[in-house]
Amino acid sequence: MMQPMTERPGRQEHTIPYYQPVGSECELFRHAHEQHLPLLLKGPTGCGKTRFVSHMAAQLGRPLFTVACHDDLTSADLTGRYLLQGGETRWVDGPLTRAVREGGICYLDEVVEARKDVTVVLHPLTDDRRLLPLERTGELLEAPPEFMLVVSYNPGYQHILKSLKPSTRQRFVAMEFGFPPPQVECEIVARESGLKHEQCAALVNLGTRLRELKGQDLEEGVSTRLLVYCATLINAGMPILEATRSTLVEPLSDDADVKEGLMEAIHATFG
Numbered sequence: 001m002m003q004p005m006t007e008r009p010g011r012q013e014h015t016i017p018y019y020q021p022v023g024s025e026c027e028l029f030r031h032a033h034e035q036h037l038p039l040l041l042k043g044p045t046g047c048g049k050t051r052f053v054s055h056m057a058a059q060l061g062r063p064l065f066t067v068a069c070h071d072d073l074t075s076a077d078l079t080g081r082y083l084l085q086g087g088e089t090r091w092v093d094g095p096l097t098r099a100v101r102e103g104g105i106c107y108l109d110e111v112v113e114a115r116k117d118v119t120v121v122l123h124p125l126t127d128d129r130r131l132l133p134l135e136r137t138g139e140l141l142e143a144p145p146e147f148m149l150v151v152s153y154n155p156g157y158q159h160i161l162k163s164l165k166p167s168t169r170q171r172f173v174a175m176e177f178g179f180p181p182p183q184v185e186c187e188i189v190a191r192e193s194g195l196k197h198e199q200c201a202a203l204v205n206l207g208t209r210l211r212e213l214k215g216q217d218l219e220e221g222v223s224t225r226l227l228v229y230c231a232t233l234i235n236a237g238m239p240i241l242e243a244t245r246s247t248l249v250e251p252l253s254d255d256a257d258v259k260e261g262l263m264e265a266i267h268a269t270f271g
Contacts, residue, residue: 019048019055020188022180029056032173033105033148038126040169041152043177046223048188049152052177053107062146063104065095069114075121078108079134091137096121100132103146111151112164119168125149126171156220182208185224193231203227206269210248210262217258222248240270 029052032039041049050066057064067078078096082089099106108114124131130143151172153164180188182204189200204227211221226247233243249262 016058017051017054018191019051020180020184020191022184025052025175025177026056026059028173028175030060033060036130036143036145036148038149038151038172040164040172040174041150041177042155042174043152044156044179044223045154045220046225047177047179048224049177050107050109053105053150053152057105057107060105062148063099063102064107065099065104066107066109067095069108069110069112069118071113071115073114073118075115075117078118078121079132080136082136097132097134097141099149100125100141100143100147103144105148105150108149108151110153112153119165122149122151123168123171126168156214179207179211179221179224185227188224189227189231192228193235195231195235199234200227200231202269203231206244206248206266209265209269210252213261217255217261218252220252222252226251241266244270 029039031037033056041052043049053066054064067073076094078094080092080094080097083092084090085092093101096106098104108118111118121132124133125143126149130147132141132143133139134141179185182201185207186197186200186204189195189204190197193200195203207222207224207227210218214221230243230247233247234240244266245263248266249259252262253259
């Protein structure tokens, strides 16, 4: 069996992943969960979608099953399959099936990357039926009230062959994520990295400037995640220019001219 997914345990009272709200997203998530509605998150890479889901699952005390979708992900990877174990053929639940059985939250990250048969499996779970048919075992699972389906994708990378059909999109309550406002992003970077607030503010200002290059020299802007990585390296003692090159330049482009332009902006910020 392929192992394309990772699984996170349920809530532990003393470990709730840090997340800084920027609007009413936490309230919307709670209402969607209470009303048994599936949720679609849209936003650029590294803006906090996955952390947000982890935070809310912990707040609600529900087990979280996270699946990183990709081109080879099939419906069987989500629902389960028969495997040979100890000389016997046994059925093994996939993460979606486990989430339904346990009343957990199943999060499909970058769902548009998965094969088309995946959305077919999701449809009965995203309307008033809330059912998961398991054809291979003959079961028809009814999702308990605690179960919730959350999916996400990055519209910036959407392609005509990699998009959600309207018939699928309109099965979800949706919210759009963006990068946090500078003051909030500065607080996040400082909290996650331990770097002094004034240095984090300079990094965030730099990130904001580099994001203005999206669609021109860069396919995607600097993520909050990369800013945290950069601040973490600086806080650990790495020289600023080396840290910024390895986190804010090399991950964004392979083009020598573009990288030179990014380094010029970094030198203008930090000298």
